[in-house]
Amino acid sequence: MTGATSYLGHGTTLKSWLLTKDHKRIGVMFLIATTIALLVGGVFALLLRTEHLTPEPTLVGPHGYNRLFTLHGVIMVWFFMIPAIPSGFGNFLVPLQIGAHDVAFPRLNLASFYIYLLGAFVLLGGLFYGGADTGWTFYVPYSAETPTAVVPLLLGVFILGWSSIITGLNLIVTMHTMRAKGLRWMQMPLFSWAIYGTSVIQVLATPVLGMVLLLVTLEHTLEWGIFDPRHGGDPILYQHLFWFYSHPAVYIMVLPALGVISEVVCAFTRKNPLSYRALVWSTLGIAFFSFLTWGHHMFTSGMSVFASGTFGVLSMFVAIFSAIKVFTWTGTMYRGSVSLKTPLLYVLAFIFLFVFGGMTGVAVATTSLDVHWHDTYFVVAHFHFIMVGGVTTAFLAALHYWWPKLTGRMYPEGWAMVAAVLVFLGFNLAFVPQFLMGNAGMPRRYYFYPEEMQALHVLATGGAWMLGLAFVAVLIYLLWSLRTGARASANPWHSASFEWRTPSPPPHYNFDGTPRFERGAYDYTRVEPPDRPVSLP
């Protein structure tokens, strides 16, 4: 039962949380921290969108605007998108899914959280001095010369990179060495596989980012001219090194989301995946190919046509794996026993938005088209379709699906559905106009714009506010449910996946002894269905 014996009740002092080695508590702390980051990054988004209500100055001046989009990007990318699902849900769920008592290195896990906080603290220091105006991409030469507080941002992200590497290392070793006896690799739940692929990318790509940001810091503070042509340097080399990380980074953000979708699709249609192997191998395929595509961010940098073409083709390759997943999910849902609860609602939104985001990704991967769209709102819309329409939607699905497991409470289904619809509508209102204005030539990161664009900007701003308010609504009812939500049983969704074999919330030590794995994670023939026929609330 819940209460004093759950991981939440195992020690109630502040110290028992701050010095915990329990992966579940660390996961929860990461979720709290990354949610705060989402809200802060969201505030910056609303400010810059409000600025764009009129073509003239509205809220801030042009320098202020530059800082707003920089801080929005830096906070969203590194303080929310990268860590939220892997360090939040990954930490909490992977040991439960594989029958382990904790991750391989619990103290290192706690350290990764404090490193995240240290990075956040350094960034806050930068915020205090007005932030930076370079964009989250920190391109040289401007990032080496800007008078703004770019160094705390660079260092904050550098520090955060280590948190990311440690999380990845920890979860890889956990899955290799702590799977319970009898659980083979090709029986592991799909969310854990997704975290595995993500962790490999984190370990391999993040050090390159760390190095390049360190070099820019040296260039800015000591004027070492590493990328400065006046001292023999090459600013395009910066772009190569930056994107060598930052492209795989988007898959650090996406792969965990895809893992969540796999879990929710199976649980809410009570079906095993159409092809478990396809979902596993496509995850690994995405992880591998993600390292070969970075040049598509640099089509207009002066690269040769041959190189551009190669990067373009390789980028489209990745789309094949994503498509395999989408077809597998839809094939899984076909003739399933559908339970249209909020998590599945988010999944449906995800599939729609991810497909459109993905198709526009293939479009911008075509050099001849990207030449027109590069650095316009078309690209901004593309990546927000994936990052918000895809990853954040999946994050919300995960939050709702696993809320009973984390907290022992059910969220209010009616409110949650309304909020989910608002999220979907707000998102579309915010970002579909951005495809249109980008295609019409509206550049990104521009403070002024021609009057003809105003209508689309107003729509986008309206949508952004709707989206923001929907997020706040979600936060409110989730927090409210902690006090007044119905108490959850061990497996309120009657899911077959392994984490549901523990109480909600789980006890401190996860399992008594070692759990046995005598059936697959998606074998619904061996799992009791819900008592009454499922219907909309």
Next chain:
Amino acid sequence: MTMEATRSHDEHFESLERQVAATRLGMWIFLVSEVLLFAALFTLYATYRADWPRAFEEAVGHNPILIGTVNTAVLIVASFTVAMGLHHLQHGRSRTAVAFTVATVGLALLFLGIKGYEYSIHVTEGILPGGKGRFFETHAVSDGFAAFFTLYYVTTGLHGIHVTVGAAVLAALAIGIHRGRIHAERSHPLELGALYWHLVDCIWIFLWPLYYLLGTHR
């Protein structure tokens, strides 16, 4: 030192064997991430060498090849001593293991001392990172020469930080062996420290030709 203490492992692991296997895998993954860290710097070298082939040749020639080679020998011997330390530890000869580990730390400090001396030579003649310093004002060298030395300082500096960390880790391990916490039945901490140390040596083996050998020395 009871038998229970020698067999103890962390609670969340099923056995000491599992824990050792996990920490070994963890160290290898960490080493791979370190390789990627230096890979960025090697990429910079390759790019700038391709841009400035003559300047790089000349700049490499300007680096003291004797000092670089002595340092290479120091690190190779240090890898040997740490391997010997592990060998003796695993055969129960803890005192000998401590001696070899301390010798490794000593060689690490010798490496750092020689490196510091080498840096002082460059600083005295006025070669600083970023093309700064008297040398660049009095000699007509191309931008590639400046780029080489900036990379030289950054790469050997980062490597030097890794040597320092390695020395500290090995010193702590020597103390651990001396106090009996690390011994023949629980030798993996030294094994992991030695792995890290070997990587530091390996990285230097790549630095040595790029920064000391591939040039025209007069």
